[in-house]
Structure formats: structure tokens, C-alpha cells
Amino acid sequence: MAKSRLFRSTMIVSSMTMLSRILGLLRDMVLMSVFGAGGLMDAFLVAFKIPNFLRRLFAEGAFSQAFVPVLTEYKEKRSFNEVQLLIARTSGVLSLILLVLTVVVIILAPQVITLFAPGFIGDAQKFDTAADLLRLTFPYLLFISMTAFFGSILQSYGRFAAPAFAPVLLNLAMIGGTLILAPMMDTPIMALGYAVAVSGILQLVIQLPQLWQQKLLVAPSINFHDDGVKKILKLMLPAIFGVSVTQINLLLSTVFASLMMAGSVSWMYAAERLSELPLGLIGVAIGTVILPSLSASRAKADQETFVKTLDWAARLIILVGLPASLAMFVLSNVLMDALFVRGEFDANDALMSGVALKALSGGILGFMLIKIFAPAFFADQDTKTPVKVGIISVFANMLFSVLFIGIFYLARLPLHGGLALATTAASFVNAALLYFILHQRGIYRFGKPWRKRFAQFIIASTVMVIALYLLLPFYPAQQTQWYKLLWLLIICLAGAAVYGVALLATGFRPSQLRHH
Known part of the structure; x- marks a missing residue:
């Protein structure tokens, strides 16, 4: 029963993620058509990438990987009241840290842009x-991080649908902002900043009904001395460089791209979005689903x-x-020609984005492998x-960047x-080292x-x-x-077929995908 639930949960997350990715692709097609590549589109992409990067780093990356094993341990070994207390104190500490960070970045927006897009x-x-867009988009980090926090709780209790559906609202808000709000504004690109901020609130709110049903919607309280909170923070701080290292490498690429010809940031963005499509559909879905299961196995000392x-x-x-x-x-x-060439995004933009996508x-x-190897360590705390x-x-990415830029x-x-x-080479360095250590430790x-x-x-x-x-x-x-x-x-479906x-001709059978 548990094994079938694991597969069913993966399908739920994957299907919701597929909907989100399809809408995300439609969103990017609309953005590129209306705003084109380069110029102010580069400005928005940098302003959006900063809170989005920190979201993946803190909320979906380090925080969830630190919080879920501790929450699972409390579920297995402690009372429900203690679980509620852990949630209350963790949410209080997390929201306080995020609020302070948000205020600081809003005040120092020009300096942050200088750092990330010199x-x-x-x-x-x-x-x-x-800088103006960053002030609008950065509060998104506060809302979306709390969304990820609540989503982690729901996932630990086997509720995957609402957290997986939440990103759909970001895509809908940005499409609406582009088509409806942008034409009304003196600087149309600013509409995207407002859309991002609103979407963060919507994604947070959609989690609340299920939390209420599970009696897990508790008032936050701030207590840095709570044992559970201290354990989460202790696990979280080093984990920032763990599962989210891919995002650090992609951000470094953005810093370098900002120094290149106009449009480079947009070309890289379009390529990243398409390359993330299969990653989101399967890699993120499986990584999300297996962490609570791996954590529960560790809590029960069930190595098999x-x-x-x-496996x-x-x-x-x-x-x-x-x-x-x-x-x-x-x-x-x-892919670039069919999906993006329209409006302000021309054939040359498609060609340049295609170069990045190939790489x-x-x-x-x-x-994808990082998404499953890293949780194996985090489940073991x-x-x-x-x-x-x-x-x-990260250092490999820097060296590869200098080397490959020189070669190109x-x-x-x-x-x-x-x-x-x-970025590609660094991802394989990361995945290979994680696997080597798992192998070495048996x-x-x-x-x-x-x-x-x-x-096969x-x-x-x-x-x-x-x-x-x-x-x-x-x-x-x-x-x-x-x-x-x-x-x-037609070509994609034929290739898949x-x-x-x-x-099947090699002898592979669908039964080999069962969780035995």
C-alpha cells in the first residue's frame, strides 16, 4: 500500500507540475513575444531571478531538505501537540528571518543589482x-518561502496536490500582467513586478484550507532556543550549498551573461526554461516525493x-x-523557432537561444540525478x-566558465x-561526486x-x-x-513512440518500474 501511494503521489506531483510547466512555457512565449529579448526584458529577468534563486536556495532547497526529516522524526516519535509546536516555532523563526532579509534588499536594491548584474x-x-523591479519582486521570496514551508508540511502528511498546483498561479498572474496590466502602464515591464508579488500571496493562501483540515495551521511563535528549530537551522545552513548548487551555478551564469552582448540574459533564460521542463516533470516530482519516504525509512532504521x-x-x-x-x-x-519566434522575439534570438539550449x-x-542523490544524504540528516x-x-563551474568562454x-x-x-559540466561533477560517496559508504x-x-x-x-x-x-x-x-x-510524439x-524491443518491461 505504501509503495502504491509513493507512485500515486509521484503521478500527482508530476501531473500538477506538467500543468505548471505547460503554462510556464505559454507564459514565456507571451513574455518574449510582447517584450522581446534584451533591453528591459533582461532587467526583469535579473530582478525576478534573484528572489527566485533565493526561493530555490532557502525554501525548496536547503530549508525543505532540513525541515522534512526533522518533522518526520517528530511525527514518528513524538505527540501531535509537539508537532504543532515545532511548526509554530519554525514558521515564526523563518518568517522573521525572511522579513528582515526582504526589508534589507528593498532598501539596498541598487547595490544588489550591482552584485548580481554588474x-x-x-x-x-x-x-x-x-532596481525598481527588484523592489517589487523581492517580497515574493517571503510569500513563496512560507508557501514552500506549508507545502513541506502537507507533503509530509501525504498531501501533494495543493503544493504542486501552487506554481500554476504564478504563470497565470504573469500572463495576466503581460496581457492586461502592461498596456495600461507607462513602463509596461513594471507590470511583471506587480504580477510576481501578487502570485506569491495567492500561492500562500491556496495552502491554508488543507492545513486547517489537518489541524496544522497554527499561529507562529518565535523561539530560537527550541531544540527542533535549532536542529533545523543547524541542518539548513550547510544545506544551502547542497541540493541548490545547480541554482548557484545558473546564477553565476547570469552574472557572466550580464557582461556580454545585450540579449544574453534573455537567451540563457529561454534555454534554461526549456531545459527545466523535463527536470520539473520528473526530477523535482520524484525528489519531492521520496524525501519523506527516505526520512521515514531512516527514522525506522529500515535500510532495505x-x-x-x-533505486x-x-x-x-x-x-x-x-x-x-x-x-x-x-x-x-x-524548439526555439517553433515556440518563441513571434512579436519582438526574432529568428536571431531563436538561433542564439538554441546555442544555449544545446549546451x-x-x-x-x-x-535530475542530483534531485535524488542529495535527498539520500538529507534524509540521514x-x-x-x-x-x-x-x-x-561551484568552483568547477567557475573554472569551466573561464575555460569554455575562452574556447568559444x-x-x-x-x-x-x-x-x-x-553549467552542464558542473552538474555532472556534482551528481558524480554524490553518487561516488553513496557508493563508497555502501x-x-x-x-x-x-x-x-x-x-537498454x-x-x-x-x-x-x-x-x-x-x-x-x-x-x-x-x-x-x-x-x-x-x-x-508530431516530431516529439514520434520520437517518444x-x-x-x-x-520494449530490448526486453525492458513496465513492471521494472515498480517499487518492489
């Missing part, structure tokens, strides 16, 4: 607009279930991540190991492509059955790539956008 300094309009859960997650990740990575590489230019596509599998690996990965410069290729390739390793699985996945993916290359010449590059989208859908048939 290339904007020479363009007064872009710099000032970015712990390993089986991790099941790895099977799903590689089943989807490997072909997704290869397909994204093959279809990068077609980022290779890292999709690496990003070990945050030191991922932080060490994270620091190594000498080869006369767009420099932002070198940045994207550095916690988890790819056993003998994986030899056959790897062969590689053969099926190779057949799919050949099929995609054979289908590409049929793409109608000179037709209308809707006709292009139709053909893109070929992959599935090839996988």
Missing part, C-alpha cells in the same frame, strides 16, 4: 528599471526500504532523463557531505554557449541489474536520436507558427 551599470535605464526507494527513483530518472537530454540537444533550434541539454540528466560537494561544483571565443562561437556548457550503488538497464536505455535512446534526425528535414521552417508547433508536436518501442 554588466547593467553602463546602461542607466536598464539598471534603474532592474531506503535502498529500494532510491526505484534512479530507474525513473534515467528512463526519462537520458532520452530527454538527447532529444533536447537534437531539437534545440527547432544545457546535456546537463538535464545530471540535474547529513548536510555536510552535500555542502562539500556543492562547493566543489577562439572558435568565434556565441560566448553565452560556453556559459551554458559550464549506502547505494548501481548493482548488477543496472548493467542490462543501462544497455542507451540502445533505445540511440534509436530515438536517429529517428529524430530523420524527421528534422520535414520541419516546415517557412510556415506559420501554428503549423510549426503542430509539426514539432520510437523510444518506447525500442525500449
